[in-house]
Amino acid sequence: MTRSPWMWLGVLGAAALILGITGGAAAQTAEIPLTIEKNRFDPEEIRVKAGAPFVLVITNKDGAPEEFESRDLRIEKVIPAGKTLRLRMPALKAGTYSFVGEYHEKTAKGKIIAE
Numbered sequence: 644m645t646r647s648p649w650m651w652l653g654v655l656g657a658a659a660l661i662l663g664i665t666g667g668a669a670a671q672t673a674e675i676p677l678t679i680e681k682n683r684f685d686p687e688e689i690r691v692k693a694g695a696p697f698v699l700v701i702t703n704k705d706g707a708p709e710e711f712e713s714r715d716l717r718i719e720k721v722i723p724a725g726k727t728l729r730l731r732m733p734a735l736k737a738g739t740y741s742f743v744g745e746y747h748e749k750t751a752k753g754k755i756i757a758e
Contacts, residue, residue: 673697679722680704682747693737693757699730710745
């Protein structure tokens with residue numbers, strides 16, 4: 644049995660539609676800006692939807708590196724001075740997750756609240 648070129652075009656079109664839908668869902672991941680400035684996080688409190696992954700976009704405006712550390716989430720990432728880091732976060736269960744700037748723990752504190 645011979646396959647018509649139109650049939651293959653239909654198959655390719657269906658595949659493109661499926662991939663487009665999947666790609667669109669991934670593009671909707673929430674991005675949460677977080678700034679480090681004067682050895683503090685801004686904002687200090689971040690609210691996210693429980694059960695949904697998100698991306699923390701951390702910008703270090705200070706002249707020295709800072710380490711984003713969350714013992715609750717088991718994350719440690721150094722953000723160089725003047726740089727931005729995109730940190731993909733998993734879907735979190737409802738709760739509160741603290742984080743600090745390890746190099747300035749007394750002033751650089753915050754929390755993520757998943758609700």
